[in-house]
Amino acid sequence: MKESRGLLDSLVAEKISRIGQFSRIGQLEIVSSEEGFVLCHRDDVGRTDLINYEIDEALEVAKFDDTGRYRPLKTAPNLRHGWKIFARDLLQVEKVIDAIYPGRIAVLRAFTSGRLTTTSLRETLNRQSGMYRVAAKISDEQIDGLVGNFCRSDGGCLRTILWKRDASGKTASSKLPPEKFDPAVDQYFREEEPRSATAATESLPLLCQEACNLLVAACRDAVKGESAAPLAP
Numbered sequence: 216m217k218e219s220r221g222l223l224d225s226l227v228a229e230k231i232s233r234i235g236q237f238s239r240i241g242q243l244e245i246v247s248s249e250e251g252f253v254l255c256h257r258d259d260v261g262r263t264d265l266i267n268y269e270i271d272e273a274l275e276v277a278k279f280d281d282t283g284r285y286r287p288l289k290t291a292p293n294l295r296h297g298w299k300i301f302a303r304d305l306l307q308v309e310k311v312i313d314a315i316y317p318g319r320i321a322v323l324r325a326f327t328s329g330r331l332t333t334t335s336l337r338e339t340l341n342r343q344s345g346m347y348r349v350a351a352k353i354s355d356e357q358i359d360g361l362v363g364n365f366c367r368s369d370g371g372c373l374r375t376i377l378w379k380r381d382a383s384g385k386t387a388s389s390k391l392p393p394e395k396f397d398p399a400v401d402q403y404f405r406e407e408e409p410r411s412a413t414a415a416t417e418s419l420p421l422l423c424q425e426a427c428n429l430l431v432a433a434c435r436d437a438v439k440g441e442s443a444a445p446l447a448p
């Protein structure tokens with residue numbers, strides 16, 4: 216990885232490079248110190264019993280949830296607890312983020328520089344082939360309900376949706392709140408930690424520029440009358 220590309224861009228670096236400062240992305244907390252950075256689950260900040268993992272073990276950390284179940288969707292709000300990873304510099308911070316949330320830093324970088332393109336759900340569905348071709352037959356009403364449930368931040372997925380439903384620019388689902396489409400809003404929230412006015416400045420968004428394979432598969436299932444499996448507990 217070239218240093219110029221490996222470093223988080225200035226926007227990201229500015230948020231987490233001040234000593235004692237913290238930043239968040241998804242369910243990750245990044246705390247800076249004299250020695251470097253510590254990354255852990257946001258819920259685990261302050262715990263003294265966290266187990267140390269190496270940078271190269273971040274992929275393993277992201278693989279299974281607290282109950283040992285495989286996580287097919289890495290941006291589902293079910294990142295496991297109980298671990299921490301020390302990163303010496305921003306290059307290593309990016310490596311950990313990229314293992315836990317694959318591709319999201321690159322997408323964020325493209326977004327902040329105005330180079331990110333998005334693909335509507337209809338376009339994504341229309342280009343499917345084979346067993347997924349039938350997914351394009353999903354009705355608008357089905358999309359509304361399916362996306363509203365499948366992509367919701369509380370139990371579905373923590374990404375901020377940037378794609379539209381179709382070429383007319385219709386919103387992805389009327390069942391989702393406006394915040395789901397706002398990169399300035401922190402998508403991870405818990406009853407004990409309601410959204411605050413400072414959330415946007417402390418958090419980096421996980422962006423969704425086009426429907427993922429899991430949503431495409433769920434659209435196919437909806438057309439065929441099969442129900443989609445829940446992604447997160």
Ligand code: SF4
Pocket residue numbers: 288290365366371372373374375376423425426427428429430
């Ligand atoms: S389509 Fe995007 S927001 Fe919806 S579940 Fe997939 S990755 Fe998450």
